[in-house]
Amino acid sequence: MMFSRFLKKEKKMIDIKNYNNENIFAKILRNEIPSEKVFENDYVYAFNDINPQATIHVLIIPKLSYCSFSDFSENASPTEQANFYKSIKEIATILELDNGYRLITNVGKDGGQEVPHFHFHLLCGKKNL
Numbered sequence: 001m002m003f004s005r006f007l008k009k010e011k012k013m014i015d016i017k018n019y020n021n022e023n024i025f026a027k028i029l030r031n032e033i034p035s036e037k038v039f040e041n042d043y044v045y046a047f048n049d050i051n052p053q054a055t056i057h058v059l060i061i062p063k064l065s066y067c068s069f070s071d072f073s074e075n076a077s078p079t080e081q082a083n084f085y086k087s088i089k090e091i092a093t094i095l096e097l098d099n100g101y102r103l104i105t106n107v108g109k110d111g112g113q114e115v116p117h118f119h120f121h122l123l124c125g126k127k128n129l
């Protein structure tokens with residue numbers, strides 16, 4: 001019973017084929033809603049997750065519009081992709097995560113993705129790690 005309710009909720013989830021400019025992270029990038037900035041460069045914006053699942057829980061997003069990891073991998077330029085991944089490492093260095101961290105990206109409704117703008121979760125420390 002509980003499980004079927006969960007499935008129904010999942011089924012209502014996002015379209016990751018067509019980018020929706022009104023998603024929460026697009027609004028954060030346009031400064032229409034606030035965020036706690038951790039890092040920014042020409043390609044990437046990173047900010048604290050509003051509902052942290054670990055002591056450190058940062059969301060890392062490209063500034064250009066990609067729905068998901070699949071979209072980013074297929075359509076972002078090699079320069080953009082290289083800069084995105086280098087930025088993740090740079091953020092880990094700035095946050096002094098010398099003992100390690102966890103990276104997660106959820107893709108689509110079966111992957112549990114809720115916000116249809118590609119992002120990595122960077123987690124470190126206690127809670128659900």
Ligand code: AMP
Pocket residue numbers: 024033035048049050051052059105106112113114115116
């Ligand atoms: P995902 O399920 O992978 O799409 O993750 C979406 C994440 O965005 C969740 O961990 C949420 O807590 C987080 N989130 C949603 N809205 C905001 C917001 N306004 N500011 C920061 N994080 C948010």
